[in-house]
Amino acid sequence: MTLAERVLRFIPWLMGVLFLAGLVHLTSILVMPRLAPHTAFLRLEQRTALASLSLLEPISAQNIIAPFEDPAMALAICRFDLTQGPLHVRGRFETGQLTLLSLHDRFGEVFHSMSERSAIRGGIDLVILTPAQLAMLEAYDKEDELPSELRVSAHSPRGFVLLRAFAPQAGDLIRAQERLNAITCTTDQIGR
Amino acid sequence: MTIVLKLLLALCVSLVLGLGMSFYALNQGYGFGAIQLGAWTAWPRTGSPDADPYARAVLARSGEIPLGLGEGLSLIARRDDSGRELSPSCSYLIKGHVPKARAWSLILTDQQGRLIATDLGRSGFTSAEVVRDEENNLTIRVAREVRSGNWLAVDGQTPFVLVLKLYDTITRSNLSALEPADLPVIQRESCT
Numbered sequence: 414m415t416l417a418e419r420v421l422r423f424i425p426w427l428m429g430v431l432f433l434a435g436l437v438h439l440t441s442i443l444v445m446p447r448l449a450p451h452t453a454f455l456r457l458e459q460r461t462a463l464a465s466l467s468l469l470e471p472i473s474a475q476n477i478i479a480p481f482e483d484p485a486m487a488l489a490i491c492r493f494d495l496t497q498g499p500l501h502v503r504g505r506f507e508t509g510q511l512t513l514l515s516l517h518d519r520f521g522e523v524f525h526s527m528s529e530r531s532a533i534r535g536g537i538d539l540v541i542l543t544p545a546q547l548a549m550l551e552a553y554d555k556e557d558e559l560p561s562e563l564r565v566s567a568h569s570p571r572g573f574v575l576l577r578a579f580a581p582q583a584g585d586l587i588r589a590q591e592r593l594n595a596i597t598c599t600t601d602q603i604g605r
Numbered sequence: 606m607t608i609v610l611k612l613l614l615a616l617c618v619s620l621v622l623g624l625g626m627s628f629y630a631l632n633q634g635y636g637f638g639a640i641q642l643g644a645w646t647a648w649p650r651t652g653s654p655d656a657d658p659y660a661r662a663v664l665a666r667s668g669e670i671p672l673g674l675g676e677g678l679s680l681i682a683r684r685d686d687s688g689r690e691l692s693p694s695c696s697y698l699i700k701g702h703v704p705k706a707r708a709w710s711l712i713l714t715d716q717q718g719r720l721i722a723t724d725l726g727r728s729g730f731t732s733a734e735v736v737r738d739e740e741n742n743l744t745i746r747v748a749r750e751v752r753s754g755n756w757l758a759v760d761g762q763t764p765f766v767l768v769l770k771l772y773d774t775i776t777r778s779n780l781s782a783l784e785p786a787d788l789p790v791i792q793r794e795s796c797t
Contacts, residue, residue, distance in 0.1 A: 426611070430619045437623025442630065443660035453670045473720060474728070479670045480718025481679065483710045483770050511708050511772055515652075515673035521664050523652045526673020528707075528773040530712045576672060579708055579772065581733030 444576060446520040453479050454519040457573055461490045463599045466576075467592060471586055486577040487589035491598035495570040499542035499550070499603065501562075502574055504596030506532045511579035512592060516541060516565060518572035525565045538562040540601060543570055549603050574598065576577075616699075627662075636660035643785035645680040649777055669718060677706065677772040678780070680763065685791045691766060693759045695796040696748035699767070700725070703743065706774035708732045709747065711789075715763050719759035725758040743789065749797075767791065 446452065456479070460473060461467035469488040470476050493500040506512050506529035513527035514537065529537075540562050542550065547566045554560060576596060578589035630636075635648040636659025650662045652671030662669060672679050684690050685697060703709050712729030715721055720728040730745060734765060735755050737743050746752040749761045759765055769788070 417660045426615055430615050432623065434622035434626065437620055438626040438630075441624060441627040442658050445631075449662075451668045452665045456668055463748060474722035477719050479683075480667050481669055481712075481714060482718075484720060484728050485710045487693040496781075503674070505726045513676040513772065515670075515676055517670065521661050522654060523651050523673040524654060526675035528675060530707075530773060531675065535787065563793035564740075566723040568660070577676070579731075581731050582736075583720070583727075593736055 415588070427473055442592050452519075452521060453517065454521070454571075454573060456494060458492055461492050461573070463492050464598060466491050466596060466598050467595070469592055471590075472513060473560040482508040483577075485580050485583075485586075487580060487586055487593055489593040489596070491574040491576075493541060493572060493574065493598075495541065495543045495546065495567060499540050499602040500544050500574070501601045502537055502541070503594065503599075505536045507592055508535055510589075510592060513579075514539075514573065515575050515576040515577075516567070517575060518567055518569040520569060522568065526574075530564075533563070537596065540564050541567055542543075542573070543567060546603060551602070611617050622736055628660055631663050634670065635663050638656060639784075642659055642680070642783055644682040644684055644791045645788050646682070646685050647680045647780065649678060649780050662670075667718065668768055669723075669769075672770065672772075674777065677770060677774055678768040678777040680771070680788070682767040682769075682791055685793045687793065689793060691764070691791075693749075693761050693763055693765060696746065696750075696752075696794045698792045698794055699743075699789045700792070701742060702787055703732070703769065703789065704771060704774065704776045704787050706732075706771035706776060706790040708772045710770045710772075711735075712768050712770070713747065713757050713759070713765050716766055718768075719764060721760055721763050723758040723760055725756070727757065729757070730755055730777065745789075748794075748795075761797075763780060 421430050467490050472482050472484040512529040516524050544566045577594045580586040580589040636657045637650045638650045640647045650656050653674045711734045735743050745755040747757045
């Protein structure tokens, strides 16, 4: 066999290997959010209760809640499982005090986020539901009235609400935590 | 070599190559859409529903909880303005402006995003804490030994990165209008 023949016979193998390697690469990237062992959701699942507000310990070198998280933020979590009913987040926001809210599904997608400045009437009244629950709830709505709460539908039934309250100076952290503690998370029943 | 052995070998090579590519890709920031401004890099799509699969995979692996679109924007610097990796045995001068935001934090973490324990007990400055000059320029010094003014301590051993978090900012949707001069420069001063 000449060298040219050897090379020619090698080409289909090379193409096959490259194709398969590409497939392995893409698959491993796509399944990562579902299979990674230390996702934010899995870490928080161990330290927070379901459907109630859990205040997290301040971030320090000893207490890392998530990488690159700001120690000037007080953090609270409401973990939800919408198969048990929609999650209702309620509370008052102190005006001018930076407070951030974001909704995360268990696979890491941020499906809603806001600051307290965009809150309605100085407070938060937010319901997270599945698309089916949203349809059901809308069936109960009075036709001539707009719902008083903000409704957000989630792609995945499990996830968490993250509340961050800014403490401008280190001494403000307790006050920031108190601001978060005034917010409640409860499971709603539809149709009452 | 029989065909079975050849196939098996090709399969192994594909697996190693595919997973190798994934491993490499996951260590290169947060996927596509990076915006470089001087020493700082931002990935404005992470934390939004448009985040690409690479960004999702990176976040799932590290457990990081990104800032949502409505919360703010995070910028990271792993190198100084001359492109040299930030070194724990050098001192740095961080100087200049911070883009418009309701509040911001500049924090110093190790390369995986964990806070570094130092005797100073401070891992960053917030917009309320930092002392500025008459022209509203900020100057922060990163060094192992005590510095006057705004000083962030490093332990002299742990490689570190700097993270700038802009909270409740329009900068995120307006990032293309930002110039490197709108962000603080990071200058290396001296090394031991």
